Amino acid sequence: MLTQKPGVPVSFDKVQKSFGPVRVLEELNLQVEPGEFLVLLGASGSGKTTALRILSGLETATEGRVRIGDRDVTDVLPKYRDISMVFQSYALYPHKTVGENIGFPLKVRKVNPVEREVAVREAAAQVQLDQLLHRYPRELSGGQKQRVALARAIIRRPSVFLMDEPLSNLDAKLRGHMRAELKHMQHALGITTIYVTHDQVEAMTLAHRVAILEKGVLQQLDAPAKIYNDPANLFVAQFIGSPPMNIVKGALVGSNFLVQDTKIAVPMKGKVEKAVLGVRPEDCSITTAAKGALKGTVYTTELIGDHTLVTMKISSDFLTVKAAKDYTARSGEVVGVSFAKGQLFVFNSTDGKRIR
């Protein structure tokens, strides 16, 4: 049933966007490979939705060019861009049935009713909605509405899918399920997909590559594993990972990181007055006060399930350690913490740049 279509590349070439005096997108350069699943990840106001809307044609770029395939579409009307989009609110037409909603893109393109009917059934079957074609959107659950929106997007077999936080209105359990379906469908159809989200789990699980945006600037564009293991700067390091990466303030002197008078050996060299040491909670382990690289007092312990999160206080910084699930400690107990070799990152705290 699922027919593959050769994917189409998408590129942003020095795209800028300002609303009046406010610059929301700084010179964005981005090449999306044919058939790729690219996630734009960022907090609200990071410019990710603006980038998507510029690609869709709902917003026009202040500067720069946008290309879909071999076409420059910067000034092309949305309807000639051969894209389809899934909105956060699903944007289902409340006065049309599920079938009419799914068939709408074909109806406005004057496809004849017989062909349309066939296409609607096919698209509905792909998202398991065949039984609900005569219902109205208000009679559907959140997950079903989501599927209708997907079916309406795939019915035209566009060159590019755009998705604007499509899963954020679902509850947590359904979200996990829909994520898997989405990934499967995109893979089966092979259509280039640009997906906007603020949820790092979605980004890590769905994407071939993730583009992290902050304040209109592209911070890093890489595969999920690379982003997690090799963050380009302090922002990316702290944005990705849950619980987030631990940060300890200090200074880099030679190949030692100085926290007050304690020295920690790090695998890089340099001299930076104001630096931060970054280490992920799972790369820390708790030892006795004497053995640890740093020592501090236990602030709280939280049993999560398969592990226990221990929050320690080291002078004014907090540090979270992922410990075994049977670990127990009293609040206020003095313990040490040691770090896994090679998993320490150092960043310049003035500009956030990674020191390698």
Added chain:
Amino acid sequence: MSHSSDINQPGETPAGLSARQSWAEWIDRHSRTFFIAPAVSLILIFAIFPTFYSIVFALSRVKFTATGLRFRFVWFDNFISEFTGAEQGHFLGRLEGLSVLGWLFAVVVFAAVLWWLYRSAKNGSTWVGMIGRLISASMALFVTYLLASTLFSGNQWGTLLTTLFYVVVGCSLQFIIGTALAFLCSQPIFGKSFFRVLFFIPLMITPLGVGYAFKMVLDITKGPFQPLWDWIGWQNWAWSTDAWAARFFVILGDSWQWIPFIFIIMLAALENVPRDHVEAAQVDGASSIQIFREITWPQIVPVAVTVILIRMIEAFKIVDLPNIMTSGGPGIATESMTLHSYFLWRANDMGSSAAVAYLLLILSVIVCSSFFNYVVLGQLRKAHR
């Protein structure tokens, strides 16, 4: 099912579309014009153009001739005659001899207006704002002068003050009664939906019908209250010959028609106040009047002032009721400015008729925009803060 392959040029009609499709495409491209042009041109031709055209009438002596109209330009003669000339008594009232009471009233209001101007100048306002305030203030002072030398000096007033009387007294009365009824209907009472339907109906009845109905009901000799008039001993008195009684009954008819408007919108606003605010206050032990004053009223003030503004705008146009109930009489006691202009038109004095109509426009714009700027905007800003 791909539709992209046949589209090459950005922004242009794709090749290969049939003539009909490209026609539809052309309409779509110019849709921004097609959407708004019909409405705007209708207004330009039948509202804006006549408004300008009216200036020519107001500044001319107009004569009917065999070939059509003949205009003779007379500058502001028509306006001057309304203010200082032969028509002064009709338009402004008889302005002779200021009584002590008139003096007193004038002095008090003058002082108040000057104080208000001084305050707003001190608090710093823009040039445009200050000019607006000056216009409002001079309008207020002019009306004060008219009131002092007519009402407070025992002289008859003219159509300008009659119109303002309908607007100010009518609107206040209608607002108070309408809101009170809406408050009652928002309480837990039996038969709510019956009352709200019934109270709404007068608004929809043609003003003409309202006028005749009230004329009939208030008839001294044949009306339903004839026994009552008899009992009071008024069988030889007719309200239509007493200026204040006639004005009162015109306002009564007007209120019968317009209270429903205030009522229905205030009721909708009252019921839009979040239930939990009211319930929280009930749990705290507030009485329903306290709840209204402390919780409900502050939330419906923006609607209230807007409703008053709308009512005011419409009230300036009052014509049907006084025309039917009293024909503007006794004398000119109930004649509104629209009626004044209509009578002048019937007497073939088109220049003066247009001048009075223009003065009505100016009056209503100044009063309504003053109300909008000093009251409505302030309340809306407070509500959105």
Added chain:
Amino acid sequence: MSDTSYKFQKANRGLMERLFEPPQVGKMSPVAKFFAYAVLIFWSLFVIFPIYWVVITAFKDAAAVNQGPYYIPFIDFQPNLDAWRVLQAADPFCDGYAIMRQLGLLVHNTFAFLLSPLMHVEPMEPQICKIYLAFTNSLVIGVASTLLCVTLGSLAAYALARIEYKPKFGNIIIFVILTLMMILATSFVGLKWYVTASVALALFFLMARALGNKFKATLGNGDILFWIISQRILPPIVVIIPVYMMFQAVSLLDTHLGLIIIYAVANLPIVVWLMHDFFAGLPIELEESAQLDGATRFGIFWDIVLPLTRPGLAATTLLTLILNWNEYLFAVFLTTSKAMTMPILVSAKNAGEKGVLWWEMCALIVVMIIPVIVAAIVLQRFIAKGVLLGAVKG
């Protein structure tokens, strides 16, 4: 100390507490309830009485009206259909075929109007029953004008809610100056209006083209919206004399079309104001999604936007219809016989030789207000649901 707690117990309250305090939260105290019902019932009587009086007067004869007040039909006086019969009998054309002839006239004159650009068909003169004429006129003019007004008003309101307009300030100034020059040339120089109008229009487009790019100051959608709504403040009496002259020049006086146009213009501000609020309240994603799917602007408006604002559209239409049905001032200026509406016919009864023919007039008023009361009950539901509240909230 126990005294205070006893005071708040429901069972032990004194008479005054029982009268003035509500029995439970959310209820009214007996005294408050009494006053509330007293006021509501008084007001109901005040509202009903004039209507009641009109209705019973319509079933009285001259004697029953003139001999003094009679209040209750069948007890005080014997109701009869004299007034209704006189309305028919006084008019030689109000026979059994009057309705058929009226319909024939309507169809004939519609064709005459539609064919007027192609050929001349003499419109049929209204040698016809006045009541039916006035009633059909009111109906046709009211409905046609409402359709025109709601269509154009909704289009404009939608455009103002969704499309960005930037009219140049300078072009508006040019327009005003040219309009004034056109009026002066027509009134004082004596040129024909169509000559001056076409010259002014041509000059406007030329100048807007030539100078348009030089102007920097622009207005926005909010300004256009305010401009349209503010037309409501314009008293009809200001425009009525020029409109009379304009209609005379293009022979629209005493025609259906003339009244249809002028009523539509008079109500446009209300329609735009109410509809703008409904359109602005729709979620924009629906329209964006349709736009991406390839729908045209008109397609979106027709297929997505209008169905979603159906309650608002219905309420606005009904309101406009009622306003048109009741309108008097424009009708009295712009019609004489052929296009006369119900209010004109009613007021004609005021000027009889034998004084006011109250019973006949009341019969006509009853005919006028019955449809309106039905409409009012429907409209009241929309308002009760808060359909029209949004616009007032500002």
